[in-house]
Structure formats: C-alpha cells, structure tokens
Amino acid sequence: MVSWTAVVRVLVTLAVIGYTNAQRGRGKPSIVTESQTFNIRAGDSVTLPCEVNNMGRRSLFWFKGEDRRNRELLLQVKYVQGRPSVPASFVSKYLNTGKYALDGTGLNLPIVEPIDAGEYTCSVSWVRQSIKHTLNVYEDDYTDGDTYDDYGYMYNSEDETNPWSKEDEEEEEVESEDDTDFRGRYDHRWRQEDFGIDTFPESREVVVSEGSNVTLTCRVRGYQNDPIWLHLGNQVAEGSVLQLAQVHRSQAGEYMCQVQNQHFQNNSTFQVHILYLEVNAEVSTVEAASFGPAELACVISGSHPVQVEWFHNGEFVQPDNVTLRLHSEGQRFLLQIAEVNEQNVGRYECRAYSDSGRSMAQMDLVPLPSGMMSFDFKSIPSQVPGKLTIQFSLEFDSVDMIQSVEIYYTKAESEHGWERSTLGQDNVFKITERSYRAEQMIDLDPDSEYYIQAKPFTVTGRSGPYEAPRTFHTPVEEVIVSEAPQIHYAEYDYQPQQKEEKSTPNWLKKTLIITSRLPILYRVFGNRLAP
Template sequence: MTMEKAVLVVVLTLMVLAPQGLSKGYVEYEEDYYYEAEGGDYEPPTFTARPQAFTVEVGQSVIIPCDVDNMGSFKLLIKKVPANGGAEKLLFAGREKITRDRRFSMDGSRVTISNARPKDAGTYYCMFGLQPPVVLRHTIDVQYAPTVRAMGRPEQHIPRGDSVTLECQAEGNPEPIIRWSRQEGPLPSGKRSEEAQSLTLEGVDRHVEGTYLCTADNGIGEAAVAAMSIIVEYPPEITTEKARIFVIVLEAVEFPVRLPDSAIVRTGEGDQVELVCLVRGRPVPEVVWTRDGLPIPNTDMMDTKLHHQQQTQHQQQDHNSHMVHSHSAHRHTLTIKHVTEKDFGAYMCIAKNSHGQKDATIQMTGLPKPPHLTSSPNGGESDTYTLTWETESYYPITEFLVKYRKTQLGTWQTNHTMVMGGSWQSISEAVDPDAELNEDTRHSMAYTLKDLEVATDYAAQVRVRNKYGWSSESETFTFSTKKALAVLQSTSTGGGARGRSALAAVTLLLAALAALM
C-alpha cells in the first residue's frame, strides 16, 4: 500500500474509535491516529503474533509481541484498557512514545514493561486504525502479595457475656485465603487456626482475652497479618492466697511458714504477716484494705511492677511502718510488721471497678484451730475410751477441755429431729508442752475417758487453748464402748430355755445395733 492509496488523517478529538474488543471512552491525549482508504485497492498489514495471556509477579518484566507483516508506512498503535475498567490509554503511536511511564519501552514491534506493578494488569491492543481496524489483543495478569487490614478498632473492650465478631479485609492476586489464630495459644474453639472471612466469639469471658491474628496468604511473597486485641471487661474477682508468716526467733532469725488455711491466719506477737488477695477485673479494680470494717491507714498503693524502683525507695522510707499495702500485677499484699494482739481481727480486701464490687475476708487470730477427732468410733475397751485429736496452733497448747455424754434415742419431734439424752460431763486438763506431740503448727493429743458404761454410745466435743485463748468446739464426735463383751455377759447369765431366750434377745439386739452403726 502506498501513500497515494491512503491519506493520513490526524483528528483532534477526545473520542477514540472503538474497534471490536475495545470499549468506548476518553484517553489522556487529544490525538488519535487512523487511516481511511481512497479506493480500497490496498493490502492491509497482518499480525504474525498470536493473542496471549501473560501472568507475571510484581517486579518481573513482560514483553508484549506485536509482530506484523506488510506494515509499510502504517503507524502501529499500542493501547491499554486497565483491568479495573478505567479509561483507555494510548501508549505508543508508531515510534512515538505517548506514555510518560519510563518502565515502558518499544523495540521494533515489541513492547517491554519492566518492574511490573499491579496497575499494569489489563488488556493491551496492537492495532492499526483502519476501516475496518486490524487488532491483536493480549492480556496481562499481575500477581502480587496480599495486604490485609482490620475492620474495626485494633483494641476492643467487650463486656463479659457479650459477643463480638472480628473481621478483616484482604487484597491480593490471586485472592488471598484468610486464617484466624490467637497469639496466646489455641482459639476458644480449641483449634490452632480457622479459615474464615470473620471470627465470632460468643459469651466472652476473660479466658478469651488476647491478640487475634488475621493472616492473608495467596502464595505470592510473604503472608500479611493484621492483629486485633480483645479485652473483656468484668466485675472484680478475688481469691485469697495462703498467708506468709515470718517468725522472729531470738530476734535474729527469720523463716517463712505457709499455713494450710487461706481464710484464717494463725499467728502470734512479734511475727511479720503477709495477707494476700489475688484480684482480677476490667477495668483494673481499685483495691482497699479494712480491719473489722475500718479503713487501714498508711497503705502504699504503688504498683511494684511498673514502679519497682520508686516503691523500693518508698518502702525504705516507710521501713518502720506497721502496715504496708503493695501490689504487683494482680497480687495485692498487706504486710503487718511486729504483730501484736491488737492486730488480730477480720481483714477485708475490697476491689471495685465500673462493673461492680467484690470483697474477701481473711481472719487473723492467735487462737488455735478447732480440734479434729481422729480416734475410731468403735472402742476396744468395755469401760474406757481413748479420744485422740489434732489441732493447728501457731503456739503451744496449754490446756484442753473434753465434754462427753451418753446418747439416748428419744421420740421424733415435729421438726423431724431426734431428742438426745444424757447430761454433759466436762474434764479439763493442763498440757505439758514438753510432752505434747507436734509438727510445726500441727498438734496431736489424746485423753482416756474412764468409768464408762459397757456397750454404750457416747458423744464428745473438744476445745484447746493456747496463750491467746480457747479455740471453738470441735464437731460432735460419736463413739461407743466395746459391745462384744456385753453380748457374752448377757448370754452367759442364763441356761436352758431362759438362756436360749436371752440368746435370741441378744441376737435381735446385735441386729439393731448393727443397723444403728
């Protein structure tokens, strides 16, 4: 085809031609190139390259082939339609570069895109603006690593019992897969991870607190992660810890003792006691201490975890303070130095936040613990019985009191209780500290009751005393003297029919006693 057979027309317009496969729209440039035949007696150019679909990753290069035969003096146009449906863009017209993007270059009839970016994805047209147009179409898919962002606040405060849904939005090519996990360990469901667009937590409590990770992965580059923290708000919760007591020996040596009863602390004069409450809550509760309902003065509210150095200096200044309140994280400690009898009483730690209030009581006393009877309920002697018991006392037991009486079945009362018979008899006796069996704070004791009746049921209660006073009474303990001897005596007193009748009566008595036991 010669220039005599065609006329090059340069049209100044914003509208481009729309050959088959191209959408109509506006371009960045006002010049568009097309050819119009005078008589139609010419041979148009033909493309020797085939349409292709290219898939590249971000950063790679791609070559768009526009190989052509019989191009003559026609101008090869290179156009792009973005994958997101934006406006058509003219990149090259013949040897003239229209785009300002330096990553695009043209060598002969081939276009090279260096360092591909996601915005380079789309449809590329090699074309001649003839009537009808000659067009070769290629597509480029640019794959890139995912990005992800949390939908919502990065830190969410949720009231206990409510539900919350965590969501994140991911982008990438190919489309990323979203997985949920928990930084602190398994998810509340027990699984290590779950694949889902969102994660719903129902009826939350403080055990679901933590940082939840939304991970987007599509196999390209590194996976993307977004973090969301869940903080569950709830009223204060308090548990008491076993007291820690420092005993002053000869005013020089100190050693710690842990008591088994966390609600009652048994101590004595001159000791140093640490009363501990473990407090949890959201928001962080304010904690105060009282004794017998009255606020305790001179407390130190410094957080030892955050202000350890300041607290150390403060405690050095307050070294002689009788009571010091300190806390580290959830552990609140009331230290009582040089305990006196006046310090005994009911200590209460009270925790309060915007969701409620909770308290716990620790009774500090010098009194012994109520005894626990350890002897067998079935006695081995006919007229004596040895009671054995254990008690806990921080100081030696100086005296005990035993109360006992016979038990006798009476009539059923209207309140469905049975009347017990017999009057109490009391025996008190001083204790020789050297003869007492004890291990640390545990004391084992015994006493033999005499002149008891044969095969008889008894009830007993025991109290013990130390330098600070009497303990509470033990639970009522029931026992009996030896019953086999009574059977033998009753069967040996008669003979013949009378003896057989006595034997039958004894048999019935044994059956009744067995039922009672």
C-alpha cells in the first residue's frame, strides 16, 4: 500500500523540477539581431531592428551617436503586460513629434532625413549586450553623370547634351519671338506644379512642449537650389531641414519653406505650437495685519486647462471655504485666508499642472502688528511748571512679539512739527495671547488739542502701518507743583464729593481732605520714590 508520505515526496520533487526547468527556459535576455548597415534614400522609411529573447522586466534603450559619453538617448522600451511600451517622457519628447516610432522593439524612422545619418545603438540593461546599426542617407536620387541645367532641371550628360541651355534659348528667341511651339517647349521648365515638395511632418503642424527639439523637412524634387526658411517674415535658415533645439515659446508660429528662381516661386507653410506652463507669484512676500484677512495670488500663463494646488510649509492646503478659500480670476489663482495667525504664516507654494508639464511659484506670508486697537490717556501731577503730565495707554494686536513702539505727537496748528517718543521693552507688556500694551508719560500743555500716532515694531524688525492721526484734548487746569502737591482729576476721572458743614472748623476740614487723599498720593508717588 502506497503511503501518503511517498506521494507528497513525489509531488514536491516534480514541482521543484518544473520550476527549475522554467527558470532555465527563461534565462537571461539576449539580443538575437546582428549589427547591420542601412543605405537609405532621404524621404524613405526605415526600421532598425533589435529583437531580444527573454526580455522580462528589463529595459531596452536606443541611442544615437558614436561617442559613448555624448550619445543621445532616443527611446526606452520595456514590456508592460506582454507588450512593448515607452515611458511618457519619451512619448512627449520623441514619438509625438513624428520623428521616431516604435516597431516592436525596433526603432522606426518614418521619413529619413540627411541629419539622421549616423550610428544607432540598441542596448539591454544589466546584461551588457548591445548592437550597433549604421545608417547612411543619400539626399539625391540620381546616377553618375546626372547634372542640372541652367534652370535647375536634371538631365543625363551621358545620354544627350543639355537641350535646354540658355544659349540655345536666346538664339531661338532671336529667330522667332512669337513662335508658340517654341514657347510651349520651354514653359514646363518654370511651371510651379512641376516642382513637388515633400514635407515632414506631412500635416505640416507640430505640437511640442517648451524645451523640446523640433525638426521640419522640406525637400523639393528635381531642383538643385536649397530652400530657405522664413519665420514671421524673417529668414532663419537655409536648406531642406530646419532644426530647432530646445524651443522657446517665442519660436512658436508659422514657418515657411520657400524655393524660387528667376521664373517661379513655391512654398510650403508649417505651424509650430509650443506648449508651456509658467507660474509667477503676484507678490513674493505678502505682508498682512495680524489676525486680519490675507490674500495670496499666483499668475499662471500658458497651456490650459490647468490644475492648481496650494501647499503651506510643504503640506497640502485643504480649503474649507470658511477659514481658507480658493478662487480664480482669469489667470490669477487666489488663496484667501480669513485670519492670519501663528498656524498659517510661513512659506506657501502655488503648484500648477497641465498637459504641457508642471510649474510652481513660492511666496511668504508675513504677519505685521496691527494699528492701535485702543487708546486712552489721563493726567497726573507734573514736575514741570505750566505743564500737564499725560499718561498714554496704547494697545496693539500682533502674532510676533512687539519689541518697541514709536509715538509721534504734535500740537494742533503747531509750527514745530512732530515730536517722537520711543518706548522700549520696559514699557511694552503682553496682556493676552494676541495683545500688547504700551504705556508712556509725556508733559503737554493744558487745555490744548494734540494729534498722536503710534507705530509698533516686532522682534523681526517689521512694523505696523501708519494710521490717520488721532485727536485728543488735554484738561483745562494745570497742576502747580508745591511742597504738598495737589492732585488734578481729569474731567472723566472719579472725584470724591465732600459735604461741607458750617459747624466744622476750616483747619479740621483741610486736615480731613488731605487725609482722604493720602492713598492717592501714595499710589502716584510710590513708584517714583521706590529704589
């Protein structure tokens, strides 16, 4: 009786043998095509073969050029789901232009041009295998002895002499200028339709991304003179092939291939469309008041439609249409922020994507301290005769810490201009998470109208905006300094009311008044007398 253990051993052995044979059958990639030399007439098509066995997941590369260090990479080919495929970067750069095509793993040139002559290398990655094809291109299709007449037409000098020389024509014109038979014999030599023009691409329209290379071909059959190329009316090249390397958007437009002699002119027009995408920051540094709104804008030009995304300090910005909102106005794409705070200041990126590529612009959102959120003042005793000491209290909002405040003040209708008082860190206090208070005492004239402005500065050196001056009026009474200073109350301060009694002596009444005001005197002069 056969045991289950023996059956399992047999099955495992067969599986191992099958896997080993499969691995041996797969093997390493190998190029089975041999190097060849191709002699091709300009205008014809050719496929340079490169057949590979056991390709697997490896890539095949096509190069042009003899020098290994300076050769040009044309295509990368790899198998996807059993079929040869080309990555998108090579599709947009080479295949979409019509210059090259993929024939299996072979390199196809739909229309061979003289500039295509050279050495082509097919190489398989990781196995150090490659073959080289040599492509020779013949620009003219004629045999030895062919030459051209005075009008650019080709004839064979071995078969007959040139029957259409200018000397013969001049002699016959002298004999009979009205000979219609003679004129009919020569008319075909300058008829425009006799000169065929072969173009590449045949559609005479090219769409490429900015930075790509463009090749336009214009061959005139049976005519020896090279055509000229015109762009926007200006000659840019001469010859049957026009090459534009790393095109810029300014090179887009109409290109005309023109051929002419003294008897006729013919031309063919090409359209070159250059796709590009450019993103610029409308303002590279956006300064906005702390805890106020802000708007960042980037201007996008080039190919549309376009997809726009915003990033803050490298992280994707998800709009919620409340605190963050996206908006567009033509070519302007906006990111609107409802409130500038510590969480949303910093570096922003506007990234744009389209069929022609991608681009981005950067901008910084910088918070500024706000203007005066509140303004208050009161008068206290002054040591300067005829003056009032006014104590100012100013409040500001700021994301960054406020380091100093500059106060500008002037008397109305004064000819002396503005005076400045600077408050340092000792006079600036943080009272909430977002607010700062600055306090300062200044001696001013009583019963006078003044204008005041204030400008805060943060630790980063940025300042708040200048606002319209505020107006205030000092109290009427002046404080006279004496051995027992009198306390002056502004008209809006609290002033205790004392009820007089006729029976109270004057000395007792004054004593009670001074005694009631001792706490106030201590509060006013206590800070000044403290060491």
